[in-house]
Amino acid sequence: MGKRVIRNLSALLALMLYVGMSPLQIVSADTTVEESTTETAAPSWVAPASYLALGDSLAAGMDHSGKIGDGYADYLADTLEETGLLDSFNKTFAVPGYTTKDVLKDIEENATREVDGKSIRLHDAIANAGLITISAGANDVLAHVKINPKTFAITYDEQALQMEIKQVGMILMKIITAIHTINPDAQLYVMGYYNPYPHLPAEIQPLLAQMLTGVNKAIETAAQLPNVDWVETADVVAKDFKVNLPNPQNIHLSPDGYQVVAELFWNKVQVDYPWIPADAFIADDVTTDSITLAWKTATTEGQIAAYDIFLEGNKIGSIDGDVFSFTVGELEENHAYAFSIVAVDQNGISSEESPSLNVTTEAIATSLFSDIKGHWAEDVIEQTAFSPTEPVTRAFATSLLTKLISVTNK
Numbered sequence: 001m002g003k004r005v006i007r008n009l010s011a012l013l014a015l016m017l018y019v020g021m022s023p024l025q026i027v028s029a030d031t032t033v034e035e036s037t038t039e040t041a042a043p044s045w046v047a048p049a050s051y052l053a054l055g056d057s058l059a060a061g062m063d064h065s066g067k068i069g070d071g072y073a074d075y076l077a078d079t080l081e082e083t084g085l086l087d088s089f090n091k092t093f094a095v096p097g098y099t100t101k102d103v104l105k106d107i108e109e110n111a112t113r114e115v116d117g118k119s120i121r122l123h124d125a126i127a128n129a130g131l132i133t134i135s136a137g138a139n140d141v142l143a144h145v146k147i148n149p150k151t152f153a154i155t156y157d158e159q160a161l162q163m164e165i166k167q168v169g170m171i172l173m174k175i176i177t178a179i180h181t182i183n184p185d186a187q188l189y190v191m192g193y194y195n196p197y198p199h200l201p202a203e204i205q206p207l208l209a210q211m212l213t214g215v216n217k218a219i220e221t222a223a224q225l226p227n228v229d230w231v232e233t234a235d236v237v238a239k240d241f242k243v244n245l246p247n248p249q250n251i252h253l254s255p256d257g258y259q260v261v262a263e264l265f266w267n268k269v270q271v272d273y274p275w276i277p278a279d280a281f282i283a284d285d286v287t288t289d290s291i292t293l294a295w296k297t298a299t300t301e302g303q304i305a306a307y308d309i310f311l312e313g314n315k316i317g318s319i320d321g322d323v324f325s326f327t328v329g330e331l332e333e334n335h336a337y338a339f340s341i342v343a344v345d346q347n348g349i350s351s352e353e354s355p356s357l358n359v360t361t362e363a364i365a366t367s368l369f370s371d372i373k374g375h376w377a378e379d380v381i382e383q384t385a386f387s388p389t390e391p392v393t394r395a396f397a398t399s400l401l402t403k404l405i406s407v408t409n410k
Helices: 009-013 072-082 100-109 122-128 138-142 158-182 202-222 234-239 255-272 378-383 394-408
Strands: 049-055 086-090 112-115 118-121 131-135 145-147 154-156 187-191 228-231 281-286 291-295 304-311 314-320 325-328 336-345 356-360
Touching (some): 049 072, 049 122, 072 086, 072 131, 072 255, 100 122, 118 122, 122 158, 131 158, 138 158, 138 202, 154 202, 158 187, 158 202, 187 202, 187 255, 202 228, 228 255, 234 255, 281 336, 291 336, 304 325
Parallel strands (some): 049 086, 049 131, 131 187, 187 228
Antiparallel strands (some): 112 118, 145 154, 281 291, 291 325, 304 314, 304 336, 336 356
């Protein structure tokens, strides 16, 4: 599934409202009139997302006081739900203290979790998810760093630390590959980390920054795989760290901090998550001079009255709402065309987010010989043609005889 860029938030949400006024009434000066409005969502091909959050305590929602609550995943799910784009949300497999190794192990072993008395298998959760976020890697690295709470001195094994950072990137790639083996269409977002110790003395901040850069580079590299995006959080969290990380004794974000991170995820999700299914609008049949378009029905609260077809931005047809194909003829051979479709409901409201498609007509096949075009034996001659310089081996002769027998028996 390719990435589709959705740049207009109002278009993405397909929530432009149609306000219907109540009929005109004659009332006295003493009559109280209550305004009546009707809100109708525009038709849309946008499919709500099933969201799965994997990873460590940040995905689980541990806050700056050490309690589990709403983390960035919860706030992202809230935004999706508020905009009508959430089908389901699951953070059951996000566990405080988890490393990349733990996440990979859960996937490899198809871990099970109990939720409301029901057992959920991780492979099933992945298979059903369209949108997956991952925050893992910090615990891998922090295990190799010791900070003296009195002197703030940092001790670590540089070689072991560098090796661990490389391992984070490699294991994340294995996690992503394993997820896409189960669900090739899943869109993944991998969280980059922030400086967890901004309250420590300025003289050790350069060392912390160097470590953070190494971890994030490893995560960003893993996120170069298809259908994966990296969410950078360090700068935004650091910009107001006293609010985002208010407890010097705890590396977890405050609710404000989680909301900031969730907004970064949302900015990525609304841009490159494939909200419109790949098969919503397709070229069902393509020839040298025609293209037959086919589409799936748009969703709406009412009834679709018509589908308007556009070629290069110009309307070329309007089809009844119960018809799902349209043939465009008189096209040039081997030429690229850009089509789009808009659904119009019974109230005259057009879809705000609609699929588009680029299609190239087939090229006209050229004859091997210029003097046999249209001749009754054209097909036979071309099927049995061979190069005059090609050696007549036993295998070649057999091949030629096979062709002759094939065309004479038609």
